[in-house]
Amino acid sequence: MWVFGYGSLIWKAGFNYDARLVGFIKGYRRVFYQGSTDHRGTPENPGRTVTLEPADGEVCWGVAYKISKKEDEETAITYLEVREKQYDQKAYLDFFTDPTATTPAVSGVMVYIGSSDKKHNQNYLGPAPLEEIAKQIVHAEGPSGPNRDYLFQLEKALLQIGCKDKHIMDLANEVRRILSEREPDLIMP
Numbered sequence: 001m002w003v004f005g006y007g008s009l010i011w012k013a014g015f016n017y018d019a020r021l022v023g024f025i026k027g028y029r030r031v032f033y034q035g036s037t038d039h040r041g042t043p044e045n046p047g048r049t050v051t052l053e054p055a056d057g058e059v060c061w062g063v064a065y066k067i068s069k070k071e072d073e074e075t076a077i078t079y080l081e082v083r084e085k086q087y088d089q090k091a092y093l094d095f096f097t098d099p100t101a102t103t104p105a106v107s108g109v110m111v112y113i114g115s116s117d118k119k120h121n122q123n124y125l126g127p128a129p130l131e132e133i134a135k136q137i138v139h140a141e142g143p144s145g146p147n148r149d150y151l152f153q154l155e156k157a158l159l160q161i162g163c164k165d166k167h168i169m170d171l172a173n174e175v176r177r178i179l180s181e182r183e184p185d186l187i188m189p
Contacts, residue, residue, distance in 0.1 A: 001073045003080065004095060004111040006030050006062035007050040008150060011157040014083065015076035019066040022161045023097035023105060029055040030062075032133050032151075032171060034114035035123035038086060039144040047140030047147035048125060048133055050154065051087065051114035061163035064095045064109050080112070087112040088121040134174035138182075148175050 004025060005013070013020075034051035041047025052060060067073045091111050094104035115121050128136075140147035155172040158165050 001067045001076070002095065002106050002109040003065045003067065003076065004062055004093065004109040005065065006052065006060050006111070007154060009065075010063050010161070011153055013065055015065075015067070015079050016069075016072040017065040017076075018068045018072075021064045021066075021095070021097055021105065022061070023064060023095050024059040024061045024099075025052075025093045025095055025109070025111065026059050027054060027056065028052040028060045028093075029058040029167070030060045030165060031127070031167060032137070033116070033124060033126050034086065034121075035125040036086065036140075036142060036147070036150075037123060039142050040147040040150045041140040041142045045140050046123065046125065046136075047142055047150070048137055049147075049150060051124075052111070053116075059096075059099075061158065061161065061165070063161065064106060066106075084112040086121075086123045087114040088117070089113040089115050130170060130174055134171055134178055137171070137175055138178050148179070151175060 035046040
């Protein structure tokens with residue numbers, strides 16, 4: 001079994017795995033459109049986390065984890081079904097490690113997606129102006145910590161795997177700008 005992480009799974013798998021590959025999936029882009037009422041926000045003040053949006057010609061970088069042992073697979077699925085419970089879809093996609101490759105490194109990598117279908121995904125927040133998303137992230141906090149920590153950890157994790165995601169970097173810079181206005185002496189990552 002292979003699992004693709006494009007958000008917090010990049011830096012915190014939370015399950016045993018046998019291999020970790022850096023790479024990407026095609027036809028999707030990472031966006032901060034998924035509401036988080038259980039990890040990085042609350043029902044009264046939802047945070048924002050990433051989901052995938054279909055996008056022709058785009059790629060989404062992340063990591064794929066290989067889980068070989070049956071007991072590790074069962075434990076990982078149980079864990080992920082709780083952790084990713086606000087995501088309403090699972091897809092099995094091709095995963096590439098080489099931008100010039102025409103055949104995938106791995107086929108059938110499992111990925112959790114929060115769809116834009118509000119009937120099935122009640123926590124979908126959707127697109128908004130960058131400034132509005134940033135303000136929401138600045139003010140949200142949940143059981144897993146401040147929403148901004150999620151954003152900054154994602155930005156750092158992506159840079160560590162060699163990915164400069166413009167959406168993430170622009171959003172992180174806007175959150176830093178808002179925080180510097182609110183708390184000028186606070187040094188942000």
